Amino acid sequence: MGEAPAFFVDDLQQVFSNGFDPKPKVSESETIVGDKTYAIGEAHEGLALSTRIFYKSTGEWVIPTVLGTKPEAGKGHSAVLVNEDRILIIKRGSTPEDCIWFLEVDTEFVREQRKILGTEVVAWSRGVIGDANKPIVISGPSGVGKGTLISKLMKEFPSMFGFSVSHTTRAPRNQEINGVHYHFTERSVMEKEIKDGKFLEFANVHGNLYGTSLEAVEVVADAGKRCILDIDVQGARSVRASSLEAIFIFICPPSFEELEKRLRARGTETEEQIQKRLRNAKAELEQGQSSGLFDHILVNDDLDKCYENLKVIV
Numbered sequence: 001m002g003e004a005p006a007f008f009v010d011d012l013q014q015v016f017s018n019g020f021d022p023k024p025k026v027s028e029s030e031t032i033v034g035d036k037t038y039a040i041g042e043a044h045e046g047l048a049l050s051t052r053i054f055y056k057s058t059g060e061w062v063i064p065t066v067l068g069t070k071p072e073a074g075k076g077h078s079a080v081l082v083n084e085d086r087i088l089i090i091k092r093g094s095t096p097e098d099c100i101w102f103l104e105v106d107t108e109f110v111r112e113q114r115k116i117l118g119t120e121v122v123a124w125s126r127g128v129i130g131d132a133n134k135p136i137v138i139s140g141p142s143g144v145g146k147g148t149l150i151s152k153l154m155k156e157f158p159s160m161f162g163f164s165v166s167h168t169t170r171a172p173r174n175q176e177i178n179g180v181h182y183h184f185t186e187r188s189v190m191e192k193e194i195k196d197g198k199f200l201e202f203a204n205v206h207g208n209l210y211g212t213s214l215e216a217v218e219v220v221a222d223a224g225k226r227c228i229l230d231i232d233v234q235g236a237r238s239v240r241a242s243s244l245e246a247i248f249i250f251i252c253p254p255s256f257e258e259l260e261k262r263l264r265a266r267g268t269e270t271e272e273q274i275q276k277r278l279r280n281a282k283a284e285l286e287q288g289q290s291s292g293l294f295d296h297i298l299v300n301d302d303l304d305k306c307y308e309n310l311k312v313i314v
């Protein structure tokens with residue numbers, strides 16, 4: 001797959017064998033990936049880039065399902081196939097933050113989505129420069145809404161962010177899937193793996209052992225995504241001391257009463273566990289807000305507002 005390099009075409013006027021009538025494009029690039037040709041077009045400056053796929057073997061054009069945020073057209077672009085599975089788009093005349101994009105055409109994520117949706121799929125993600133590529137560490141007391149915010153981010157930008165799946169010795173909750181939400185493990189096994197140097201960080205949290213394996217972070221990086229870690233304040237401190245350069249965000253509740261309300265309403269802990277988590281929350285809130293460990297502190301009062309602020313940071 002992907003033997004042919006991509007090229008840039010200005011004012012493409014091509015007519016294709018199946019009579020497909022391509023709308024006039026200001027410019028269009030074509031990238032050959034195996035049997036398929038991905039045509040990425042720019043109709044007008046400011047409008048989103050369009051994608052069509054031409055099947056050489058059948059002579060047909062297909063409009064794929066497009067995931068992720070599409071880039072806006074600029075003053076033309078160049079396209080280069082990378083890793084046989086994504087097309088690097090370099091926009092002309094754009095700001096440094098907006099000039100590099102990737103169109104995933106055959107990544108693991110795209111292949112999975114193709115199966116789920118039963119259609120041809122491509123996924124856009126913005127290329128990142130400098131800080132924008134750093135992993136994101138999200139901490140805050142239990143029940144503040146870290147998981148909720150991370151889920152929203154992953155749902156809106158599925159090809160951009162990847163979740164670091166932690167190990168834990170706590171029992172799975174209903175709906176939690178081993179390998180997706182956590183790697184659920186025995187304490188003795190995890191302790192051995194910690195001794196063997198397999199963990200970036202680990203901590204005793206609310207009476208259980210939690211930790212981020214080096215592999216969990218590598219899996220996300222290997223998928224070409226930006227890693228998100230949901231870890232407690234002790235873990236954040238360990239990551240800060242490690243060689244992993246990350247952005248640290250602390251999420252606060254609007255009040256302690258509201259935190260308690262959310263934790264109870266979630267209905268996943270016993271009364272004893274809730275009390276333990278609330279006791280620990282007091283210390284975490286003090287440390288989180290005063291230690292200088294965190295680059296950003298967000299108050300999760302209104303969920304949508306907090307999410308918008310999170311998006312601005314990341």
Ligand SMILES: Nc1ncnc2c1ncn2[C@@H]1O[C@H](COP(=O)(O)OP(=O)(O)OP(=O)(O)O)[C@@H](O)[C@H]1O
Pocket residue numbers: 140141142143144145146147148149262263265266300301302303304
């Ligand atoms: N801004 C918000 N307003 C009201 N409820 C919220 C808000 N954010 C999250 N919640 C709710 O609060 C509960 C706890 O949220 P969530 O499970 O995301 O917390 P968490 O910080 O990930 O907790 P833990 O650290 O224990 O995993 C959930 O029921 C969620 O729906």
Ligand SMILES: Nc1nc2c(ncn2[C@@H]2O[C@H](COP(=O)(O)O)[C@@H](O)[C@H]2O)c(=O)[nH]1
Pocket residue numbers: 139140141142146166167170201202203205206210211212230231232233234235236
């Ligand atoms: N230090 C680490 N803390 C972690 C990790 N994974 C999760 N956590 C934190 O644990 C608590 C409780 O989580 P819950 O799923 O049992 O509610 C929460 O604050 C998480 O942020 C980890 O790998 N390392």
